[in-house]
Amino acid sequence: MRETNEDASAYAGRRATAESIERGGGGLSVSDLLARVVPAAVPAHSATAADGAPDTDPSPDVDVLAAVIAAAAGRHLPEGHLAPDADFFDAGGSSVNAVELVAELEEELGIEVDLDEVFADARPSSLARRWAGIPGIRAVAPTVSTAGHSTAGTTTALPVPSPRTPPLPVPRPAEPVHAPHTTARREDLDQILADLALADRLPFIAAPEPLPPRRILLTGATGFLGSHMLLDLLRHSDAHVYCLVRAADEEAARTRLGEALRSYRLPWSTEVRRRITVLPGDIRHPHLGLSEERWNELAHELDGIVGVAAAVDFLRGYQSLRASNVLGTLALAELAAAGRPKPLHHISSIAVFNEVGITSMGEDDPLAHADRLIAGYDQTKWAAEVALRRARDHGLIVTALRPGGIGGHTRTGAYNPQDLSSGLVSAFGRFRTVPAFRYLNVAPVDWVSRVAVGVICEPDAWGFDYNLTGVPNTLDDVVQDMALGGMHVRVKDWDDWRTDALARLEAEPIPELTFLSRVLQSPSALKLCEATLKGPAATGERTAHLVEALGLPPATRYDARAQLKTFERLAGDGLARLPHKDDQPYLWFTETTEGQVGPVAAAADTPCSMALTLSIASMHQLVTERRIDVRGQLTCPAVHPGPLTVERGDVWIRPDEGIPEHHGLTHQLLRYRLLLRDPDGGSWWLEGRKHARARRDLWRQTRALTVEIGREGEPALLAGELVVPADSYVRDQIDGIQVDPRLTGREQRAAKLTWLAWFGLQMGRGLLGPFTRAAADLLDLRRTPHPTEHNR
Template identity: 30%
Template sequence: MLPSRFVLLDALPKLPNGKVDRKRLPAVELTHDGRAAGAQVYQPPGTADEFQLVQIWRDLLGVDKIGITDSFFDLGGNSLSAVQMMARVRETFGTSLSLRQLFEKPTVSALAQMLDVSRSGIAATAPSERSMAPSALIEEALLPADIVPVAFTPGQPAAPYNRVLLTGGTGYTGAFLLRELLDRSQACIDVLVRAADAEQANLRIRQNMAEYGLWRDADAARLHGIAADIGRPWFGLDRASYSALAESVDLVIHNGALSNYAQSYWQLKPVNVLGTLEVLRFACHSRTKPVHHISSLAVFPVLNGEHHYSEGPLHSPEHVLGGYQQTKWVADRLVAQAGERGLPVCIYRPGQICGSQSSGAASSDTFLNAVIKGCIQAEAALPFDITLEMVPVDFCAAAVAHVALNGQHHGRTFHLTGARRLHWQDVIDMIRDCGFPLRDLSYKDWYRAVVGAVERGEDNELAKYLMLFAEHEPSADVGQTGAALSFDTSQLDAALSGSGIHCKPLDSAMMATYLDYFRRTGFLKPVPAL
């Protein structure tokens, strides 16, 4: 779903209210047939199947000239129209195709080949294109030779830190991290933000914290937004500004990442992998600065049965599937290697981050909450035999801030788990306890209920994630049926001892605070009246 053409601008044209002035955006250069210059050469349909598929696309997308190698999404398609298109394909050809394969190969040519395979009765066994082979991941996780900390000199940063650099400060977890860093220290905090200038960067920080009830006017004196891009060399800054920042910062907390489970390794790599490399380079520039990296428990293989993982280095990426999971595995390994070269590092691996245990404030933009909302909208429970670690965002933020600002635990890895391991059925039961009626269906009937709703044009939060669900079972990217993972937390427990930081167990009462928050913000509709 990447655009076929990019136009680079120094800044986006703005309206007086600060929004983008779309009318002043430069037009994309087009060829004589109305296609973007540099796009693939037009290839007309050549078989009966291809002609019929092109006609279906024309009807849905309102585009006249469609080639068999054109991407459905480049032509204006989205998750909803993709589901509706596949319904038309089923009606026209009398066979069901994999929605997941469409998202990976979204062309008429690929669909026609899928139809041939479906008619042959041979099951398609191609691996998910969101994932990389283990051998390729191992190569991706080799730390470049230029990332080496400078030799220790007097004046190297030590706690208490005066200046902290935070990435990912305009996200959900980032808002709570900022609140904890501000409350637990006197440090000034520089926040790297994708923005046109410092003014816009500061506005984004302020609005993000305010969304979750975390902003205080006094924060402005200690927060400094920096218009930057962690995925670009030098963070996209000029050399003088970069060097000055590297000289002034005492501590780096790297929370910046894209967490879209539906995207491929290559789509997520620029931020999740290359961004991590740039953070490590920054930490080694001018003077050595400790790096605290927010990884994920998703870096571990999800296998059937009971498996226990220690707070230690990662080894084989075998059975680590999905673009997000694999980019986090690579980033985790890169940070660990930098630590082996002498850079002071800590790695934090949280589970599925959920709402605040104190306020109920929760993000609507997570895969987990999309599944919860999708089930509520379909009034049907997803049947899935899997365990998960749901961890309150404010607990995660407090734990990271406490350990990072303490400055005494470099070289260690910490697992941030929930107070108790949950089975997915526990989550379903808590939602029901909150008054939402969820039918018990077989997986196949649940899938048909959700897909059918989307095909009819009904709103369902899972529409954008349906490529992660096949007709007979969820994708391996989502998890392995029967998986029951557990995680060592002895190092985290020792680091938090005496801090007063505790993770509360998620129960029906806490789930009610999350769902109430979603109702207040409009993410969920009220519980239907009996």
């Protein structure tokens, strides 16, 4: 009995010390704190016990150690403090903060913790146990009450690894221990099994009414996909949407939601605000952080629940992500089962298939084996979906919507900067290399959002699984798309590509791609990347049939054109690099013109000619600017006895969208603007135009160029006309097209055909414009004289 009282007294003392440290150290220095963490080691030749063993305390004080780590972690968080059992990342810590914390623990406290251990489980109590090598770490299964509160439940004892020798002399257990990663895996699997059992505690319910929802709870509305789904719900249904937003109060929640929508170029208008109710809460908390009264109101008023919120981090482990991704999902299931029955639409992920070597990813195919999922994100998405499958056995209508990579918006270019797909695409364009992969299962956010909302609003679609992955991109697709964009890439083995990418990111750090660098260095994240890049194409027959039945836009490949706006935004934000006119041209050809010029308003009687090379850096340049780069020479004795060099030149195709000049009788086909330098260093300018008119000399219109020439900063001195000789036009500008030799023969032929088709279409539209306008004027029978005209 005395021993029991002593143990309780010692525990109370340790707890008081831990609380003192958590509040700010209580005036204790670092050395004082460490002195209370573990007892001083007894030297090897010191006094021994009767049995000959060193007389040492067999275990460090883990409670105090956890408080020490929590106090250090709090200095890197927005709130300035962290409880020992709270997750560092859930409290607002970033990966950068984690790096800083690990450095501080080692440099100031002498506590060596691997960064991967922090990402795996960022609770100070867990880090303390792992560092100290204490056996018996337990996977705790919280119990879910009917009100949604989590409490401690049963535990399963697991052995703990012996970490590398720390700087402080901590006694190690005598029994053999497993490797750290093995024990951590066993802990994760036991925790997953415990979490799955929580779904069995949900009540049995009846089916909900199969009616389009009028009141919907949406989580994750401040995220990339969730914000687009919010707007699509408002546009394509009559529903009022309750948005659960992590914030201290309603005003802060509303502000945060508005800022998120605007950041993704979505409207935050009076109409939007009228049709939503913002609820400050948190999916990681019991009852979603809502009051009992609000919880009960929602249980009886809602017609549907849409769970989009999730912690998307490929570095963190299962223990660090489970509160958001698993327990939060189960809390939504509990709300769906409370009060009147409601369908639950869960945004899952094809990460549930992320097992290396899996052969198919169909909507009804078996999911991956849980013990073969390495990344914590994959494990949590798997656990959440499997738990909801158990909830279906209780009558809950659950729809699983599985996106793959979510690409940028095809019209606005809005993208998720922390999405792995965005990071990889940025690296492809910047480094001009791609790893050998099988498929990229990526679809644009506007398509994913629209289809997901279509499912939510159609009762006949509820209760099934859908793969919202679009049409997968093959390696050939990506290489060809980038080539057409003027970004010729080399294909490398995955390991070689990763090594090269890391070396480049280290040599030239790009803050926006720091997260990608960490992913490429994380063992668990690398397994996720390997499974993603080497996995099969995701298929979605059920999704395709539903899209057709609802009349929604069918899935198309997320190709170069669909990515155009997003790639421009990536480049503007420093994540990607667009082709530059100083790069190796993508395609080029020569153009020779001959004619005569003379003083303005006088006869043109002086010979003048140009030998030019016209080129484009990419098809992107044509689509966005309709501009061609120009180099070459001008030979004109009226300007200078020697040839002038084109220092900078541009040709615009159908400038101003071909808007007509001279009262609608003349349309611009091409406009030339050249900056010239003569042999004496003088600067000149040349402005040239090709026009289309409603006449029969179409062939000459495409070749004749009216020009004006003058000194830089001065008005025109010379004017005249230069014409491309008929015998050189086809030879130079069709047969003579050259393409970047780094492309394969097939790619070169495709580039030529693409250019000719695009340029021919532009010229055809330009030449047709004057005839169409003339015909419209002749056939405009509505044109009747006004009274004022009749009386003139």
